[in-house]
Amino acid sequence: MKINLLLLILCSLSSIGFAQTKIGGYVKDTNGEAIPFVNVVFANSSEGTITNDDGSFYIQSDKSYEQVVFSFIGFQSKTVELESSTTYKMEIVLEEEENALSEVVIYQGKTSKKNNPAIDILKKIWENRRENGVKKFDQYQFKKYEKQEFDLNTIDSALVNSRIFKGMEFIFDQTDTNSVTGKTYLPIFINEAVSKVYGDNNLNKEKEILLGNKNSGFSDNQTLIAFIKDLYSEYNVYDNYLQFFDKSFVSPLSTTGVDNYNYVLADSTFIDNKWCYKVVYYPRRKNELTFKGDFWVNDTTWAIKKIKLQVTKSANINWIKEIYIEQDFKVLNDSVFLITRDHFMSDFAFNKKEESHGVYGKRTTLYDEYEFDIEKGSAFYSKRADPYQEYVYDRDTTFWENNRLEHLNKDEKQVYSMLDTLQTVKAFKRLYNIGSVLASGYVEFDGFDFGPIFSTFGFNDVEGVRVRVGGRTYFGRNDPWRIEGYTAYGFKDNKFKYGIAGKWLLDRRNRLIISGGNRRDVEQLGASLTNTNDVLGRSLASSSLITVGSNTSLTNINLSTLALELEPFKNFNIRIGGSYRTLEAASNKFSLAYFTDEARTQTANSIKQTEISTSFSYSPGRKTTGYGVDRTIINDGDFAQLFFNYSLGVKGFIESDFDYKKVQLFYRQPWQVGGFGKLTSTIEVGKTFGEVPLGLLNVVPGNQTLFSIYGSFPLLDFYEFVTDSYASFHVEHNFNGRFFSRIPIVRDWNLREIVSVRGVVGDISEANQLLNASTSNPVLFAPDEQMYWSYSVGVGNIFKVFRIDAHFRGNYFDNPGARSFGVTGSFGFYF
Incomplete structure (x- = not known):
């Protein structure tokens, strides 16, 4: 996979959010040292996050909360009252537990591999490991809606007033705050695609027919879209390794996971009438290709209901500050869980400094209208049609209103009109042309x-x-x-x-x-x-x-x-x-x-x-x-x-x-x-x-x-x-x-x-x-x-x-x- 994509994105840069509670800051010990992988949760809720390698955190919610709880192995848990619904510079100090065994426990938070209920749950997942739900049937078909978006992030006055955006200042009129990083961002590109996917597990064949494609402002972005689709290629969280950006990351569900992650049983509750356990996980060592996050797993089928994966900042990967993944599954019956939503976000930047500007690349894929055991025959899969149907790229408004599986929010709708306006601005054309020369x-x-x-x-x-x-x-x-x-x-x-x-x-x-x-x-x-x-x-x-x-x-x-x-x-x-x-x-x-x-x-x-x-x-x-x-x-x-x-x-x-x-x-x-x-x-x-x-x-x-x-x-x-x-x-x-x-x-x-x-x-x-x-x-x-x-x-x-x-x-x-x-x-x- 080549970094041409990065050049295409960075060189082609060529509102207030609806969340009611937003908090961010750092967690340290009494000596002023950062504590990584601290569990941060809004009180009396399951909404939370884990601090980064440098102890930083950000979390937001559509709900209003008055308290947030910080907890970590080897430290006393701490509940903090929120004086304001928006607090970005919190400094939390956790005190050492009196019975902490060693500095290893205190500062690295390594969990035991024995007598750990979270690892017992992990072993149940291995024993009941399943492929994607559609693999359980002879034939399958479903509708897939995919939305790709690029956002210019870390918007500050220096960026707004920079010479590179002279003549284009109006684009900064609509900005929002990212729910994962808390950074201000501006949507600059969006592409939507609707497809019908057919598969036959007996023939080992799959065919995807593109029904519609639409992007904001540019009619010639097939290469950019294809690069993003390749980077965010299909993956299965049950696999031992997940491949992104030409790297193999250890899955938290991997059979080798206990050697790479710490696991903590954090919560349990009903989700869609299914009793589920919440397991929090984080890396045992820095600089490895691992994640931090949590997952919810059903207590009888041991199938994943929800999972969040976030790459740690110390991971050995270039040009990317953040990778964040969310997947949701629905229950078809007691034994089959089907994926319904897959969200993947990356923060592309030239360095990993907190204040550096970059571009969010986001892909959201939704799956619906599942049907099974409808045989199409081998001729259906082998038949080659004209690969380029021009009408697919010229669908009207009615088609998109009927086929979107997720409505565009206010900012995403704004992208279409904003980029139509940008096409007429000379400064933008000049910037776009420079990016095009460097890329091609x-x-x-x-x-x-x-x-x-x-x-x-x-x-x-x-x-x-x-x-x-x-x-x-x-x-x-x-x-x-x-x-x-x-x-x-x-x-x-x-x-x-x-x-x-x-x-x-x-x-x-x-x-x-x-x-x-x-x-x-x-x-x-x-x-x-x-x-x-x-x-x-x-x-x-x-x-x-x-x-x-x-x-x-x-x-x-x-x-x-x-x-x-x-x-x-x-x-x-x-x-x-x-x-x-x-x-x-x-x-x-x-x-x-x-x-x-x-x-x-x-x-x-x-x-x-x-x-x-x-x-x-x-x-x-x-x-x-x-x-x-x-x-x-x-x-x-x-x-x-x-x-x-x-x-x-x-x-x-x-x-x-x-x-x-x-x-x-x-x-x-x-x-x-x-x-x-x-x-x-x-x-x-x-x-x-x-x-x-x-x-x-x-x-x-x-x-x-x-x-x-x-x-x-x-x-x-x-x-x-x-x-x-x-x-x-x-x-x-x-x-x-x-x-x-x-x-x-x-x-x-x-x-x-x-x-x-x-x-x-x-x-x-x-x-x-x-x-x-x-x-x-x-x-x-x-x-x-x-x-x-x-x-x-x-x-x-x-x-x-x-x-x-x-x-x-x-x-x-x-x-x-x-x-x-x-x-x-x-x-x-x-x-």
């Missing part, structure tokens, strides 16, 4: 985008300083056709380069696309083992500003392609294409020369090759947005990828030089390993049948840059290993701070541990060795005696944006210029 990399004009601006400058030893300008046609994100191109100039070789490509979506339902293009440029071949015919793509190895040693092993390439691709079912793609390329060395210090006669007396320095390829790719779990010829992937790196390619070289066609066959298989799989982080594994194999020169062989991808590039070998130089048959693997595990969080002082830095291992084994035939006419640069050599391998250890999340990896070679130390150790780094925004 393109400067928008009418029907044309200039960019990507981040590719403007580059450097290599052949071109020297390289300047690139380009653009694309753009009339809307669902364009059925697109033309894009660029031109570049190298100040050392004094040559212009260019690339131009076009594609046309012939059938939106099956994504039948025809594409073609031509590129004349300088490129680093062998930047990846798997073949690519991307006309406009360019590897980082070809233009990195900082490298390890010189790189003159670049190639002049003239590539022309024509392809037809089809997606017969979701995320399965078939591509049939043809290409013609000429390759020659771009430097006199590098050679692609090969012998053209059996006597090995005549050579050629350029390769002309026609190739026909058929490829199949399958990416289960991939999520995209957009219905035009281009789509945006919104969960990049979070889904499996399987790729197979068969290529046929055709000699003699358009003066093509070689006959050959090539097969390649690539498989990449990310794994969420519970609370131990994320592991990503890649396996790749390939073989070339026939005699081919260096330019058509498989080069093991070295990395002479100082950047960490997944899939490359950071201690190999370009062309250090060349093969015609190979097998490689790469395994990387990010522990997400699992071990650093247990080290005092270090745990406050929120660093993340990363380890990886790479390996490749391959061969090159004697015939292909003899075909090569180069005697020095490069010398063809394959890792055939033993598998080449290396390992790396790294530290991520340095200042939230940097990662540093140290690499160690495992063997082949005798290779010319072999590097046994190296350091690479990378920059990025990750949660």
Whole structure:
């Protein structure tokens, strides 16, 4: 999941509430130390909260209360009279219990794992663990209403009077107070969607049909909406781990929960005629991916009736100050509880300081009109309709009045009219355009985008300083056709380069696309083992500003392609294409020369090759947005990828030089390993049948840059290993701070541990060795005696944006210029 979402939100910022009681403040001990996880409850009620890591709290209610009770293990409970219905700066001091056993009990509040009635209840939940209620039936269907909202928060005079909002001051006329944090906020965006969901548990199929979609002011927010839906993906509180923002949080209902949480039995009462127990829970340790909150559980079915989860401020997660979740369930019968409401709120911000400004991202999902055991048949689920029905995005007022499962409040209604007004304000348009450029990399004009601006400058030893300008046609994100191109100039070789490509979506339902293009440029071949015919793509190895040693092993390439691709079912793609390329060395210090006669007396320095390829790719779990010829992937790196390619070289066609066959298989799989982080594994194999020169062989991808590039070998130089048959693997595990969080002082830095291992084994035939006419640069050599391998250890999340990896070679130390150790780094925004 990428932090592009954060940029989209923060850069696109581009009333008094109805609650009758609002209180906030801090809880401390007699020494002035903050007490985290104190239970704060309005007297004679079940409405309450738990203090944060720093002892802060906020709670509000629609009812009027005169007292609030503070209680915590190891301290005397305290009841405080409320002099006013709104009190934000309370300072509560709790006194130590006289019979407190130890400082551990006093300051950390650890509850016993034995003879604890709350844990006895937890064990009952495990014994009666249930899936979502709909899984209990053969078939199911229900209506789903989803509301997504963004709010600008921490509104103060400095923000209102800032230059960024000059000309837009009127938007601050309507503000409210958040019920979780107590901060003033201003709604700035809202999207509503109504769907009908059908499922068949026997077929293991589910289908969601969008009935209506509406958003405030902007007609082109599909990407933003899709990013939010992906971040707030479906989850089941009964699972051991809940995944949000590419992180796995330990569920308070987890079978490992007793090792991560303290549990306290706090209350019991009737809810919807069912006797329920209230259990309060909070983390045993700081800096871990855990929650604080409470849940209500039925005393006979041991099913959850209500649950609240709030991420602690010390959790090792970036750019987010708060995560708050509420779920409600209704009783269908004595054994089935169905979810009726799911509310998820995040506070996105650049830092976790209390006074920092940010954006609330809120998603509320309501479920109703459940029906069961109505069989639809497999044809219903397999039938593909046009994915983009324009009328769905143009529903009238009557439709929304009849289909909303929750009425909009006054502030939400105001958003629609406010943003309609903002569209006419020049200051807002300017701010929105800046955010759009940062998010997409393109400067928008009418029907044309200039960019990507981040590719403007580059450097290599052949071109020297390289300047690139380009653009694309753009009339809307669902364009059925697109033309894009660029031109570049190298100040050392004094040559212009260019690339131009076009594609046309012939059938939106099956994504039948025809594409073609031509590129004349300088490129680093062998930047990846798997073949690519991307006309406009360019590897980082070809233009990195900082490298390890010189790189003159670049190639002049003239590539022309024509392809037809089809997606017969979701995320399965078939591509049939043809290409013609000429390759020659771009430097006199590098050679692609090969012998053209059996006597090995005549050579050629350029390769002309026609190739026909058929490829199949399958990416289960991939999520995209957009219905035009281009789509945006919104969960990049979070889904499996399987790729197979068969290529046929055709000699003699358009003066093509070689006959050959090539097969390649690539498989990449990310794994969420519970609370131990994320592991990503890649396996790749390939073989070339026939005699081919260096330019058509498989080069093991070295990395002479100082950047960490997944899939490359950071201690190999370009062309250090060349093969015609190979097998490689790469395994990387990010522990997400699992071990650093247990080290005092270090745990406050929120660093993340990363380890990886790479390996490749391959061969090159004697015939292909003899075909090569180069005697020095490069010398063809394959890792055939033993598998080449290396390992790396790294530290991520340095200042939230940097990662540093140290690499160690495992063997082949005798290779010319072999590097046994190296350091690479990378920059990025990750949660």
